[in-house]
Amino acid sequence: MKARKIKKGLWKPxxxxxxxxxxxxxxxGNWAVVSQRSGLxxxxxxxxxxxxxxxxxNIKRGGMSPEEEDLIIRMHKLLGNRxxxxxxxxxxxxxxxxxxxxxxxxxxxxxxxKRNSIASNGRRKDENICATLATETAPEVPAxxxxxxxxxxxxxxxxxxxKEAMMTGRKEDRLEDGExxxxxxxxxxxxxxxxxxxxxxxxxxxxxxxxxxxxFVFV
DNA sequence: AATCGTTTCAACCGCCCTTGG
DNA sequence: GCCAAGGGCGGTTGAAACGAT
Numbered sequence: 001m002k003a004r005k006i007k008k009g010l011w012k013p014x015x016x017x018x019x020x021x022x023x024x025x026x027x028x029g030n031w032a033v034v035s036q037r038s039g040l041x042x043x044x045x046x047x048x049x050x051x052x053x054x055x056x057x058n059i060k061r062g063g064m065s066p067e068e069e070d071l072i073i074r075m076h077k078l079l080g081n082r083x084x085x086x087x088x089x090x091x092x093x094x095x096x097x098x099x100x101x102x103x104x105x106x107x108x109x110x111x112x113x114k115r116n117s118i119a120s121n122g123r124r125k126d127e128n129i130c131a132t133l134a135t136e137t138a139p140e141v142p143a144x145x146x147x148x149x150x151x152x153x154x155x156x157x158x159x160x161x162x163k164e165a166m167m168t169g170r171k172e173d174r175l176e177d178g179e180x181x182x183x184x185x186x187x188x189x190x191x192x193x194x195x196x197x198x199x200x201x202x203x204x205x206x207x208x209x210x211x212x213x214x215x216f217v218f219v
Numbered sequence: 220a221a222t223c224g225t226t227t228c229a230a231c232c233g234c235c236c237t238t239g240g
Numbered sequence: 241g242c243c244a245a246g247g248g249c250g251g252t253t254g255a256a257a258c259g260a261t
Contacts, residue, residue, distance in 0.1 A: 008230080009229095009230080032245080043231095044246080044247090045246090045248095048248090049229090049230065050229090052248095053230085081250065083250065084249060095250085096229075096230085099250070100228050101228090104226070
């Protein structure tokens with residue numbers, strides 16, 4: 001059987017139109033079939049991404065408002081790079097958009113603040129810098145709900161405390177150096193931190209977090 | 220006006236998880 | 241329990257837009 005040639009690169013308006021019409025007629029899901037039957041020479045994943053990030057109804061385009069920006073900063077402090085969770089609190093925004101916005105606008109500002117802070121006090125340890133930034137930039141973080149269960153920690157036969165598990169998480173599940181303190185501060189909040197490269201992992205349930213996260217909803 | 224460096228963001232890649240057979 | 245396929249997610253890339261010289 002001859003393999004279909006998959007087209008890549010930017011989407012043309014005609015392609016957008018075809019995908020939009022197809023999804024509006026047949027519904028979302030089964031993207032491999034969408035890519036075959038719609039006549040688009042795109043992969044299923046590409047179709048899904050284009051729909052989710054660009055063509056879906058109610059997508060909000062344009063710059064972030066100060067309120068949205070503030071919410072992203074605060075959510076990032078609590079959740080780290082969990083863009084889909086953060087985007088879920090911002091109606092009309094996609095995880096890709098939030099991620100891009102953080103990387104291009106907010107992260108830069110964040111890092112320059114950190115540098116300034118280090119320059120102003122060379123003796124200060126990273127953890128202290130982080131704790132300082134946390135209070136400087138996010139003073140109004142609501143406390144996690146009291147009913148939130150403590151994190152379940154899996155470590156084969158040996159259990160670790162939450163703090164140790166945080167510190168041994170695989171690279172991509174940590175925040176930047178110096179931010180671990182904020183992430184790991186006595187929270188007991190439901191987050192998921194798989195640690196495949198190590199023996200320990202902290203497992204949280206996002207569902208339990210929903211009522212708490214609702215306090216962050218931007219309206 | 221032309222060139223070059225920088226920034227932005229859409230899209231791709233690869234890994235992981237879930238689901239169904 | 242095992243495997244394959246589909247889908248979700250975060251990290252990264254590269255083309256286009258923008259700004260500086």
